[in-house]
Amino acid sequence: MRKLLLVIVWTPATLMSLILVSLLLLNYSRVKAGKSLLVMETRSMLPKNGYEFYAALPQVLGSFTTAIAKEDARPEIIRQFLRKHDSPLEPFAPLMVEVADSENIDFRLIPAIGMCESNLGKKIPADSYNAWGYMVFTGQKQGASFTDWSEAIKVMAHFLSSKFYAQGLTTPEEMGPIYAPPSVNTDNSWAKCTRKFMDELI
Known part of the structure; x- marks a missing residue:
């Protein structure tokens, strides 16, 4: 049971x-x-492989980033150059780049010419703020005067743009015969000097 x-x-x-x-x-x-x-x-x-994640990204992105980096570096490149030569123009490095861009000229021209003409503003007529030999004609010791460095830099950028770049003259070698005519008889000394310091600013 x-x-x-x-x-x-x-x-x-x-x-x-x-x-x-x-x-x-x-x-x-x-x-x-x-x-x-x-x-x-x-x-x-x-994705079938690890690279497909990035296939849609434009290749120009890298170039664009590099361009930005270079542009951002330009004021510092000029500032270090001016500081190296103990120039009173050092605080105006960003302005040199700004006006060069606005006038579509090489940003190295203003500091390079200033170095050749006045040792970057250290050898100029008193209170003239003219570090570029602007409007100093052959045989004269003094040219134009400006109210301050800012005005001088802006005028110089516009002068280089309208007088030379507008005519297709964009290199020191092309500018020399007009900017500094006597230098043609001294083996293009002005162009060589300007080129030398432009190359230092690369």
Whole structure:
């Protein structure tokens, strides 16, 4: 009697356990299949190689970044050049770049010419702020005077742009015969001097 009772109780319990295990296995299979599908879909969205992430980026981006870096460096390049030569123009390095850009001229011209004409403003007529020999005609010792360095730099940039660049004369070698005519008879000394200091500002 006891064995019969045990069989009667054990059989339904076993069946319930089997059913429960079957349901758990079925759910596990579904979850696993879902994960596999998700992995497959995710993989299909990934690039075939590591470079495809960047394929859509414009190649000019690197050039643009480099250009910005160079432009940002120009005031510092000029400032260090002016400081090296103990020039009173040092605080105006950013302005030299600014006006050069606005007049579309080489940013190195103003400091290079200033070096050749007046040792960067250290050898000029008193209170003239004319470090570039501007309007100093042959045989004269003094030319134009300005109210301050800022005005002088702006006038010089416009002068170089309108007098030379507008005529297609953009290099010291092309400017020399007009800017400093006597230098042509001394082996283009003005052009060579200006070129020398422009090269230092690269």
